[in-house]
Amino acid sequence: MSDSAEYAPPAVWTWNKSSGGRFANINRPIAGPTHDKELPIGRHPLQLYSLGTPNGVKVTVMLEELLALGHSGAEYDAWLIRIGDGDQFGSGFVAINPNSKIPALLDRSGPTPIRVFESGAILVHLEENFGAFLPTEAGARAECLSWLFWQMGSAPYLGGGFGHFYAYAPTKMEYPIDRFAMEVKRQLDVLDRRLAESEYLAGGDYTIADMAVWPWYGGLVKGWLYGAAEFLQVQEYKNVQRWANTIGERPAAKRGRMVNRVQGDPASQLHERHEASDFDTKTQDKLAAEA
Numbered sequence: 001m002s003d004s005a006e007y008a009p010p011a012v013w014t015w016n017k018s019s020g021g022r023f024a025n026i027n028r029p030i031a032g033p034t035h036d037k038e039l040p041i042g043r044h045p046l047q048l049y050s051l052g053t054p055n056g057v058k059v060t061v062m063l064e065e066l067l068a069l070g071h072s073g074a075e076y077d078a079w080l081i082r083i084g085d086g087d088q089f090g091s092g093f094v095a096i097n098p099n100s101k102i103p104a105l106l107d108r109s110g111p112t113p114i115r116v117f118e119s120g121a122i123l124v125h126l127e128e129n130f131g132a133f134l135p136t137e138a139g140a141r142a143e144c145l146s147w148l149f150w151q152m153g154s155a156p157y158l159g160g161g162f163g164h165f166y167a168y169a170p171t172k173m174e175y176p177i178d179r180f181a182m183e184v185k186r187q188l189d190v191l192d193r194r195l196a197e198s199e200y201l202a203g204g205d206y207t208i209a210d211m212a213v214w215p216w217y218g219g220l221v222k223g224w225l226y227g228a229a230e231f232l233q234v235q236e237y238k239n240v241q242r243w244a245n246t247i248g249e250r251p252a253a254k255r256g257r258m259v260n261r262v263q264g265d266p267a268s269q270l271h272e273r274h275e276a277s278d279f280d281t282k283t284q285d286k287l288a289a290e291a
Contacts, residue, residue, distance in 0.1 A: 022168040037090030042077030050103035052261030054215035055119045061256030068252045078273040123208040144202035147209035167226040195239035218244035
């Protein structure tokens with residue numbers, strides 16, 4: 001199990017811009033903005049700057065779920081950040097998220113705007129604002145937060161590890177693909193065992209833990225990520241499949257998955273969301289028909 005040419009690390013690593021890969025044009029070893037660009041601000045209390053990746057979907061699903069519960073204060077403007085174009089390195093975005101990753105939230109509901117970055121932090125912030133989707137009983141709350149942080153720690157192995165080397169790296173390499181495929185299947189087994197004993201991750205109730213895990217691992221078993229469903233034999237994880245299907249049938253989850261999405265069926269893409277009616281009037285197939 002070896003690559004055709006063994007890599008010998010240099011004594012001192014230097015940045016090689018020609019390293020290749022799908023995201024080579026936006027990867028760099030330094031932080032901070034690359035250009036001046038202010039962010040737009042809509043009329044709603046919450047301003048979301050994001051893209052319909054799994055991390056972005058977590059937040060739009062929660063916002064749509066909050067609105068479905070009648071929390072009008074959760075109305076939001078969702079602005080599209082095209083990470084392939086480097087929008088996340090604009091000065092306005094970096095001011096909200098110095099880590100230059102989507103999603104980023106500007107909460108303007110109070111007297112002083114509050115920036116919130118990292119998707120898990122945004123979910124907790126929204127829960128604290130609206131008192132929904134996080135249990136109040138100590139044991140259930142701990143279980144929910146444990147699974148939320150499990151996702152935050154585990155998904156980089158799925159995305160930056162397996163997804164990168166399987167789908168995006170300039171060359172296929174046996175060792176990293178094999179290594180991360182093994183880890184992803186272990187993670188799916190962790191979830192499958194938990195969901196064999198519990199309807200949702202934190203227990204009998206749907207929580208922010210499910211909203212965080214579903215776009216990643218639910219998306220994986222539904223065949224939405226990396227074209228790897230057959231490779232990973234995701235049909236083996238019957239409990240994860242059941243759970244993913246249950247959440248996927250929720251109207252708010254369906255809407256949340258559409259927001260800031262730029263891939264797939266045009267009818268499933270809502271590049272920006274500013275009003276609830278946008279789901280009916282501004283999906284990309286209708287925009288194309290109007291052009």
